[in-house]
Amino acid sequence: MLKTKTNDDKVDTLLTKGLVPIIDLAHCGTEETPVRSVVNRVGLQLQKCLNEKGLCLLVNHGISDEKLKTAWDHLDDFVDLPSDVREHYIRTGDDNHGYVRPGVERFNGKTPELRHAFNICTLNAKNLPEEPLPGFAEHISSLAQDFKALSRFILQALAVSLDIPQSFFLEKHSHMLSGDHDNESTLRLLYYPPIIEDTDEKNDFIKGSCIYSYQRCLSDKPDFRPETNPRDEINELDGKDELNGTTERQLPNGEMIRCGAHTDYGTFTLLAQDSEGGLEVKLPGSEKWQRVGHLPGAILINCGEILSIWTRERYPALPHRVVIPEQQHIRSRGRHSIAFFCHPDNLTMISPNDLPNNEIGTDTVDKKPRKKSFKAAKEKVYNAYQLIQKRFRETYGHHQTSH
Template sequence: MLKTKSSDDKLDTLLSRSAVPIIDLAHCGIEEIPVKSVVNRVGHQLAKALSEKGMAMLVNHGISDEKLKTAWDHLDDFVVLEADVKKHYIRTDGDNHGYVSPGVERFNGKVPELRHAFNICTLNAQNLPEEPLPGFADHISTLATDFKALGSFILQALAVSLDIPHTFFLEKHSHMLSGDHDNMTTLRMLYYPPVVDDEPGHSQDDVIKGRCQYSYQRCLSDQPDFRPEHNPRDDINEVDGVQTNGKDGQISEHKLANGEIIRCGAHVDYGTFTLLAQDSEGGLEVKLPGSEKWHRVGHLPGAIFINCGEILSIWTKERYPALEHRVVIPEQEHIRARGRHSIAFFCHPDNITMISPNDLPQTDDGQNSAILKQRKKSFKAAKERVYNAYQLIQKKFKETYTNNNNGQ
């Protein structure tokens, strides 16, 4: 007999209300030779989606479910390595590549955020944990290359959406994944530990520091499947250098001193756009343009979420607004008791690219309008400082990592 879903299972999300634009990338061609008609169609769809919502869902994008799941498996394997092994891959000041442990980042400036992250800024194998994890470097490099190809297609479609030469953005993003000294584009693997409430022997809002039980759903339905699934690899005895309690293999736990828990605080992304794949409904919320209300996005299995970043907003004079978003602890116990995996591809221009709202070529109408307003704006423009892409993101990094207690 099938169990009837409870009201807690019926999430009110933007997807459930058909309020998220869905864009089909099928038959888009290859990175070097995309199909022009598909680029044009996707460009027009992005223009509407990004200007009105700041986001969209991409389907039939060509990155397989199995390839994403394998990447999350590799991240799980990394998280449970001995602390003295992981320390060789920790992100350091002045270098965005590497592992970021829970509690180091604070997007709201106050509360440490409980997630594991591994940033990939270069495909150089010596910067990836291949020796302790055979197969890691090869698989992640291949996946990163797939995201780069998808990003290159989106850059061309964005140019079409703005009625400018289709190579305009490609030329300004020519060093993606060449290393953060040339370009800050990053493939980021993320794991948010599960949260357990009111369990015997546990305090409210304790956070389990261990592997999560997840089941990546294939794109057979537009409804998520939240059924728990046991993974024998969850029975790990040591995580982040914290020993298990006793001989029963119980996983150690961590709790913030003030009881607060956060997965990812409210922020807008720094770069041109972000591509996000996630394994389940895990609490992603957004503020739609012009609104102060938070909306749960929901999960569409197999889809990749795209949202605008600050640099694209600057370039388009806020025609494509940067989307404010956050990741909350889900209120449904059966969801919050499971972890969340995601992979984000943060697309950035080359570091030396100057970012100005006057960069984009103007259409004839735009040029006529600009001429009429030029005298009024000339004094204001002279006072504005133009930053390059590297300066803009470094400014944001300082805000995120300043005053962190890295020893927690």
């Protein structure tokens, strides 16, 4: 049914203000033989976008909306599986591959995150839910290869942007999707449940035809609702059962969170979204959170900590979070996204002294105070695996080895 647009539907975003750079990847060629002129053009555009904003949007990237939508459908089907089946694919220990329940991750170090996630680090079919979901492995593997190919193009353009050999980053990312024992690059399927509010019950969460809340559960499962009121304090999930995963958490100040503030760990991240869903960033040099906005069909790229270390923060890692949107028409629908986290091979040593000609152009860049994490990385050189494992321990805490 058509709905008349009102002022409540308007969302003030960086995109609506024209503050998000857009790069057109049309005619970029193939992964094996990219068009050199396009690589050079994109490299120059990335240099400006990532230095000034820390992010940009990619259009005409070659990954179809239909392919993304089918992947989200597969994730929905996985979330609907019986809990004992989903448990078979749970993320465990130091391995990043597998399913992550709502409430397990804490990107800000303390608050349970409000989403379903399935991490794909290897395309080995035995590690994907192909038996309960025929077609899952084939489709997700094909999509992962698409993101890998796009990442390889971006890696070449990044090298051009830094005036270093075009193959420099490719050689350090040669094992993407070979498994997290070789490389931590990850395709991550994400689903954030919607929020349904009415006059009788607040903070109800819906998936399909079943509504869950702390006050009622239309389910034949045991009642795992907390004894204390979740509106008064944060109640952590124990990981045993989460009412089919569609629970949310409210913070003491009345706010709820889907993904806490953090910077990504790797080289860069590619993000596809199905709607405007509350993604906010702090642009370089700013302490203000700003909504990014949604451009249908576009893929967002933002810098990670490793690229920031390599470039001496010329390309800063962008702080970002996902909040519960204040607009009712947005918060009352679920949000899907797919992120591809591009990481170097595990044994790659990460040092700001690695990049040849690293200081080229730095006199034109505004000098900003260096973060403690950057100083620490400069003092001691880690390999890529050590860096990400340190961040995993911070994110998962006691849940890291509890499953």
